[in-house]
Amino acid sequence: MALRLLKRKHSSKKDTHNKSRGILVFDNTSEVIRAENVLKSDGWDVRVMGPPPEIRNGCDMVIEFPLIEQLKILRTLHESGVTPREIVPVNSPLLKPVNLLHKKDFGKYLMIRAANMKLTVDKETLTIVNISGGGCPDVPYLAQEMVGKSLSEASEPREIGHTLCGYALQLAYEGTIRKCSL
Amino acid sequence: MFAVVGTIPNADFPLVAGNVTLKKDKICIQENRCSVNRGTPALLAAAIKAGEVLGQPTPFSFLVGDIGLGKGSRRLYKHLCTHLPKTYFKSITFHYLMPDVDWHNKVLFAIKDMPQQPILIADAGFMYAAKMSGQAPEYDLFTPDIGELAFLADEEAPHPFYTRGFILHEENKVPDLIARAYKYENAAKYVIVKGKHDYVASRHGIQATINTHIEEAMEATGGTGDTLTGIISSLVGAGFEINEAAVIAAKTNRLAGHYTKPTPATQVIEIIYHIPKALERVLHEGKEESLIETG
Numbered sequence: 001m002a003l004r005l006l007k008r009k010h011s012s013k014k015d016t017h018n019k020s021r022g023i024l025v026f027d028n029t030s031e032v033i034r035a036e037n038v039l040k041s042d043g044w045d046v047r048v049m050g051p052p053p054e055i056r057n058g059c060d061m062v063i064e065f066p067l068i069e070q071l072k073i074l075r076t077l078h079e080s081g082v083t084p085r086e087i088v089p090v091n092s093p094l095l096k097p098v099n100l101l102h103k104k105d106f107g108k109y110l111m112i113r114a115a116n117m118k119l120t121v122d123k124e125t126l127t128i129v130n131i132s133g134g135g136c137p138d139v140p141y142l143a144q145e146m147v148g149k150s151l152s153e154a155s156e157p158r159e160i161g162h163t164l165c166g167y168a169l170q171l172a173y174e175g176t177i178r179k180c181s182l
Numbered sequence: 183m184f185a186v187v188g189t190i191p192n193a194d195f196p197l198v199a200g201n202v203t204l205k206k207d208k209i210c211i212q213e214n215r216c217s218v219n220r221g222t223p224a225l226l227a228a229a230i231k232a233g234e235v236l237g238q239p240t241p242f243s244f245l246v247g248d249i250g251l252g253k254g255s256r257r258l259y260k261h262l263c264t265h266l267p268k269t270y271f272k273s274i275t276f277h278y279l280m281p282d283v284d285w286h287n288k289v290l291f292a293i294k295d296m297p298q299q300p301i302l303i304a305d306a307g308f309m310y311a312a313k314m315s316g317q318a319p320e321y322d323l324f325t326p327d328i329g330e331l332a333f334l335a336d337e338e339a340p341h342p343f344y345t346r347g348f349i350l351h352e353e354n355k356v357p358d359l360i361a362r363a364y365k366y367e368n369a370a371k372y373v374i375v376k377g378k379h380d381y382v383a384s385r386h387g388i389q390a391t392i393n394t395h396i397e398e399a400m401e402a403t404g405g406t407g408d409t410l411t412g413i414i415s416s417l418v419g420a421g422f423e424i425n426e427a428a429v430i431a432a433k434t435n436r437l438a439g440h441y442t443k444p445t446p447a448t449q450v451i452e453i454i455y456h457i458p459k460a461l462e463r464v465l466h467e468g469k470e471e472s473l474i475e476t477g
Contacts, residue, residue: 141249
């Protein structure tokens with residue numbers, strides 16, 4: 001019974017997707033990533049999107065959410081200590097992040113690319129041997145922290161990255177884990 | 183003298199301006215050191231190694247620590263706005279900086295106040311901001327890979343992360359992507375597109391294709407684009423024309439990679455060590471070719 005209730009709660013959150021939408025705007029991309037994690041783990045079907053032109057500044061993303069659920073979503077975020085800077089209703093389509101993964105098999109090594117970021121692992125040891133691509137300043141930092149470590153030991157980009165390139169690397173990281181069936 | 187503006191992947195690295203040297207696998211500026219693995223340190227190390235062959239002084243650099251929060255980049259932008267108008271540089275290369283259109287525009291205004299206009303090269307995050315600002319034609323060279331070229335070609339995308347799916351970044355689409363980037367004024371006077379083949383192009387189309395020493399594994403090695411930009415910066419600083427510098431640098435970078443016998447696990451510092459030998463050979467072969475042409 002409890003499981004059925006939980007499922008109903010989950011589906012009611014997902015069903016709101018096509019109604020009026022708003023966006024949650026944060027001070028930086030790391031906060032967006034934290035908020036996305038909080039909301040998704042609470043069952044909300046939110047999407048990370050590109051901001052509308054009037055609030056773009058270069059390396060931004062926003063969270064698209066069903067506007068009717070604003071109060072509940074804000075309460076969840078407040079409780080987790082991630083408060084948006086602004087909440088804006090949206091009428092026009094938002095830019096969608098790149099979501100296709102590309103695979104290149106080098107035999108001993110596997111490279112996965114998401115958007116402009118590439119992650120390469122040794123298929124036997126699952127050690128991250130290289131990270132390339134990208135242009136935001138957390139890319140060299142992420143490479144410094146992750147290269148040489150195994151996929152299971154390395155911090156995830158979502159934990160230590162702060163930019164769109166970091167977010168793209170997270171997608172490549174998750175894609176690599178799926179391909180390597182960890 | 184040429185300048186390089188970029189970031190160091192260490193939040194505690196102070197804002198510094200001065201000449202950079204290379205000691206073993208570390209770049210040194212004043213009392214600060216940083217390992218060369220990729221990013222701006224790799225660009226600087228490559229520029230220094232190329233400069234050894236060209237008889238160039240070590241590059242002047244404006245550096246700050248930034249691990250992606252953008253705080254360091256914004257401090258550096260502010261510093262540039264104050265200090266650039268009083269400086270002289272033959273060229274300035276902008277590199278891994280937090281893309282921020284407002285600060286980008288302020289820096290461009292500061293450059294306009296310099297006593298002599300430098301050649302402007304933009305790579306990585308600063309190239310993203312330059313494109314998004316609508317000021318791309320103010321630059322002399324952009325250095326995208328094919329994915330970033332697709333971003334330049336997409337007049338809507340504010341970052342490569344949002345490049346629309348119908349704009350395919352595939353090798354055989356390069357001429358179309360270049361044309362589209364210029365159509366929407368989203369490219370510099372020249373672009374060098376890094377990939378399996380390197381392309382040097384302008385708004386008139388592809389000027390040169392460099393396909394010597396194809397090493398597929400280099401695509402996986404982080405920092406090979408940074409080394410290319412470093413070699414170009416050094417050549418431009420030494421007086422080479424931009425398109426000529428781009429061709430020589432592409433050949434050199436590929437040859438240096440070839441000398442390492444790379445695997446996807448090769449680290450960029452191994453390639454950097456081979457730059458002097460590769461550049462000497464490329465310059466020597468270039469002299470021989472021009473002798474044959476004139477003879």
